[in-house]
Amino acid sequence: MYILVILIPLLSAVGSGLGGRYLGRRGAGLLASVWVIVSSLLSFVLCYEILINGATVYIELGRWIESDLLITNFGLQFDAVTAVMLIVVTTISGLVHIYSTSYMREDPHLPRFMSYLSLFTFFMLVLVISNNYVQLFIGWEGVGLCSYLLINFWFTRIQANKAAIKAMLINRIGDIGLMLAIILIWKEFGVLDYCSLFSTLSPSSACTWICILLTIGAIGKSAQLGLHTWLPDAMEGPTPVSALIHAATMVTAGVFLIIRSAPLFDHSPTATIIVGLVGSLTAFFAATVGLVQSDIKKVIAYSTCSQLGYMVMACGTYSCISSLYHLLTHAFFKALLFLGAGSIIHALLDEQDLRKMGGIIRGLPLTYILMLIGSLSLAGFPYLSGFYSKDLILELTYNSYCLISIYWLASITAFLTAFYSFRLIYLSFVSKPNLTRISAQHLQEADWNLLGPLLVLGVGSILVGYIAQNMVFAPGVRPLPLVPTIVSLAPVIMSVTGILLVFILRPYIIYYITRPSIYGFLFYAWEFNQIANYYIGSTVWKFGHTISYRTIDGGILEILGPTGIALFLVDRTKELSSLQSGLLFNYALIILVGAAIALKCLIVN
């Protein structure tokens, strides 16, 4: 059963990928959905065993690399962290599979889509269940690959191609960090599986570097500040993909990496503070950008970025499990928000622009309720799932021994989060309609394949925080922040203020872009893309053209290499053949000179 939970998505991927031609669209959708749902039910059983019964399972599958210095096995490790990730991955994935069968119904390539989704699930499971860093890296690269394939699913669109390449390339930067970290761990400690590593861990100066490199890996994959630009662009993919990969699962792989490596981070306060700072800055940055975006999916994408910042920040407070807890609840409400946005987009005939929505509450009441639940949960409204995890993180940052600025950034972010999520609700559902006549006439809820997953996720976003709070934290390990009353009340006050502010400011929620203002600065996401393109992209481009291509490749190597040698030989042979002039006296001269030299040599000898 333990191996089955990981094999079933693989079989589903192979089945609907290779057999899609025979299964057809309905068949592939049904097969993939059923199998991934089976996998998710299995994972619930596993979670019962692992989280409630406290069993930790360790399975050695076989030997992989064995040399004198490096020994790596294939192995599975089911512990509490894995169990929580299992629930996240398989549940969200199963629901997204069902959702896709309805959302992508018109698409002729549905079997391929299902295959990619299942393949992604498989690689994500490899990532979370592996018992060593090398096997984790397989999953890590695999989900990157699936992200590429899925963003680029509609490969005829040039924007999708560009976004997919961007996602792949920026993820590679983080991957280099992870790879260097793995190499450094191996060099420093000599083992790569978690059990041996964390049991023999001793404080060493390399720990800081290992942790910083791991953080770079997490920054790349989890879209933290600096390497985040691929996440909003990844919204070019289909909406179920955004929900599954770029909201709930793949982007949390970076956070998972930090959570997994928590014992390493315990030995390095420097790296932990860096993690906290990176996370809080990302949370703040993404929240400010989310305030003004006009694309409904981009708002949610920046909100994901912001919440990932929260998770990373929670890791920076020496409380990785609270980060995992937020990861769990976030997966539910963010998948809900994305799938809800997908429902809106579907109902409005593929319209993503918030400026062209409004007033669709009349046509989509159920979607409205579910989006409201998701947004309230995201804003940390009391007793919804976001409340439990987010409040905890905010209090922990107040309580932590490092910088207090992290707390302030996080609190402002909590306020901004509430503001932009209700701006989204307001602009799409409540405000005056800006729809086209056609979409207004066709406005209606989709079928139950699409709404069913939303309902499950809605129930999840209400209940998961409460149910899981004693399961995620092992007994007695739950951090209890000691904070003044005002601090513990602050997040709720902040988010309620944010929510109310939307309805107070509603005539002023402008969405017109005036370029040089602060609005433009936020709309263009702090100009990160422009700066990176101008200073890094074009510089590297120019360097590649002038130095690597024209100077080295086409210049030095070409002159020292084939072309140069050929030209040299041709020139020399021409000179040599012109020596034979055909004139007798020249030959006579050469003979005499030769004879003279020969005579001279004879005499000298």
Next chain:
Amino acid sequence: MSYLILSIVILLIGILGIILNRSNLIIMLMCVELILLASTILLLFESRGLYTLFGQILAIMILTVGAAESAIGLAIMVNYYRLRGTIAVKALNLLRG
């Protein structure tokens, strides 16, 4: 000593005649004769100085070879003149590389 200088001078005149001569192939043939004569003189004086006969034998052989050479050379030249209508040395470079 003077016979040595004499033969060397004649040799050099022959060589320079071959190298510097651009116009006439007959002059070149005569210069070859000069070189052969210079070597004959050298051999004769050497045989007299060293009291051996070997130099004189060689001198007679060189005279013979020189006669044969000029005969063949003139024959070639005549043939060449029949074909090309000129025996200028400058015009002889049809086989350049």
